[in-house]
Amino acid sequence: MALKLIVLAFHDSTEQALRMTSWYIPHETKPGEINNLLQFNAHWKLSIHLTSPRVNRPFDAMPHFYIMLDTVARNAETGQPIWSQFPALYEAYADARVSCGLFDEDTRIVLEHVLQACDALTKPPMMPVHARLMSRIHLANVLQRLGQDPVAQREHTEWAAQMLRKNPRLVLIDKLHQVFARDDPPHPVLTALGGQKWLARISRTPTAGMDERLLRRCETCRVREPQKTLFRCAACGMVWYCSKQCQKEGWQTHKEICKGFLQQKADIDKIRQTDPSLAQFVEDFFGWRDAACSNRLYAYSCALGLHRDPSRGRTHLIMGELEYTPQVSKDVRFKFRVTKCGVFRIEDVLVDIESLATLKNGAGRRYVDKYMQEADAMDRTKTRTPILVFMGVPGRRPLLKPYSWALDSLREFPHTQDWRDLVNNKGAPPECLRLRSRAQDAEFVF
Ligand SMILES: [Zn+2]
């Protein structure tokens, strides 16, 4: 409803009024384009909201899609098909048509256009593998219902099933439930996977293997399996590459990090000689911190409010306290539980970081910047945002850990305000964190 009012407001307001209400910050946009731009943005947000699995009102989204398609058709450059100029819009539109149950010729054509757009983009930023997968899942279904082209139908089914078998969390679980919900006739891809039983099995907490495969990408060009087969850095075993070429190109940035991992292992071995239980704790802590854990990173991206403002990865960080729980599971992802956490503006908590990490007064800024640079070094394609996390067990020195989160994941993993439920996977969700400096939690402060 709020967005609908905004659409109306943009439609009826003059450019001057929009400027005065600070809806529009002028940059190089030509005069007269601003209302259109803001309107388009609101239509886009509204249609994404209406088609999301939780809201699931695709029919209400359709008018907004028609307006957007009309707009891009007017503004498109000639000589290139429109769908290849606006692939994300066509992907969302195709998905909405299927959600509406429009299993017709038009839907088939739109889906095939999305696949063509995927093929056309071979250099980064490539279409996320997600777009290709969703389109083929839908095509398998649409072709079956149309009773057309059984060869292509089977090919799409097998490709999509193989992909999901390998990497079941590539599509958000709510989305899979939405897509596979209609079972009259059953969805051919779900049948190929083993039916509702398969869906129930993968709906439980993702296994370590699922998480690892989901986050595995070439460190240099970010390509994912099965677009290419990846191999590990033989020295540290912590990062992946798609080719010798990518490994060579990435060495300059990976060199220091690789050395760091090896040093970490050597340090733990040294501690083990004098204090085996401390060595185990340190090993578990690093293991927990470095483990691929899709839910935890997804939760942090929501906590930071990156969907609303992706630049908050640079101005805010997650702080928290941990509990050591080695008895819970052999799986390293569960050896710690986040007991408290919150989102803070970095400027507000430098004093806390200095005292917790036992740094000199005034050294906090440089300490944070160092890790921010490490996160940026992981982002060679400039399509990612840093996520900084500062956590530790009370009584022990916490450490700052930089993660790097692909911005295209923000669309695949929509914002959820229930992110605290995702942080731990197992056990109670974290409570709010209060800091000694009384710095205010900034989750809702934009
Ligand atoms: Zn590569």
Ligand SMILES: [Zn+2]
């Ligand atoms: Zn390495």
